[in-house]
Amino acid sequence: MDKKEIWRKLQQIIWEITGDDTIAIEQDTKLIEDCNFDSLNVMDMLSEIERVFGVDFMDLEDFEEKFNECSMLCDGIAELMEIHE
């Protein structure tokens, strides 16, 4: 799966969590500041990412630094998928 596909799926997940597919999800979107994510939203999103991409966030170093900004999250998923391949 290339990064474009990862990004497309990640946007889909975020829209599902927010319940609003009209909001703009860009690379520099911050989930807490821009999408008003609380801890449950973040966990819902991480669980869904793990399910959709078949990855485990515990394998990602410094995951707690990478969950908020979409570009870092996307890079993190790509890194995890490489680990799992």
Add this chain to the structure above:
Amino acid sequence: MEKEEIATYAYENTEFYKEKWKDIMEEGNEWTWDELPIVSKKELVHAGIQAVSAEYYAKFGRDDIITDYTSGSTGECMEVYTTHKEQIRALLSLWLYRKKFYGIDSTARLCYFYTFRDCKGDEPYEYFKNSLGFSKGILEPENLQFIYDKMKEFQPVWLLLQPSVAMVLARYMLEEGLETITSVQYIELSGEMFTKEQKNFISVAFNAVVASQYGCNEVGTIAYQCPHGKLHIMDQNVHVDIINQGMIKEDSDYGNIIVTGKNNKVMPFVKYNTGDIGKICKEGCKCSYKGKVLELFAARQNDLVKINDEWVSADIFKRIFQAMEWSLDGRIYQYRVEQKEEKVFAVYLATNMEKEVVQDCFCHYAAETSLSGSKFYFQFYDYILPDLQTGKLKFFINDIVQ
């Protein structure tokens, strides 16, 4: 942030740490972690705004800054400031391990209890997203059936409880012959120390897995129990030092648990004395979690008993009750001891055994310790409930001023 980074940040951005470390971190000085002195709660309470990072001063009064409070169980309640993002970051690793170890994710229905300070209205219970919270104010014997019925109706998958609350509910269910709430798969205990016997009792009563979460409002989760029963330090969230007589102990010696929060820049906690005692165990764990194993001592640093002009740990009472549990047929569900004078103690017990049997057994084991010659006044209750203000049940209180 790593511990040295957060220390540097704290020094450069807070008046409190700047003043406290000025001789160590002056420009040009090379410093080591060991040189930094321990910070007490008293110091931070008195520091007030000076313990807050200047970077965040302008954000106070807006939604960006969250205020939380310590429980006040030490007698001092402290305001703790953080941001939503920092709070979430601090919770992340705990959530991920809950899911990994026990299959609990954010969609799982949850029941919990809150204190007066945490509740948002006068309601005895509140629903929020997929959770049902009960006020500790309704945790009275006459309300237990109501609580049980509401929980059963809600069908939670997990419970987040203090051990004293879990014991009250567990006992009620067993004594009334109520069926277990079959939806409950997992119970997380936090906020108070508890014994293995209490943990097993709760597990049997609810027919659920029980795990311990150790932490504090200042830094969040410090350690979390894996399915093998080991309490692992949450390295992503906190750095732990065990300090005994001024020296950092790595080698299975008990000492004061000193923590440095890695996620809170608003109000940094660097080498903060939790008031608890513990040790880092040399032996690893069979589980996949690499975090070091922490073992807690039952009593806190200030849980001291005055005996023969000396101050000894209140753990002495835990050992007496443990001996009683092993030698008697019945159960001691809860206990609390209060030292009134040097050789005078009030002992409060919730038990299913004959009062005289319990009293005699207690006095027998106490006579074998340095408590020999002391007077004990016993009072028996159906339940010993947590303090309404702090939300916690302390097993030992000393009325003698140190």
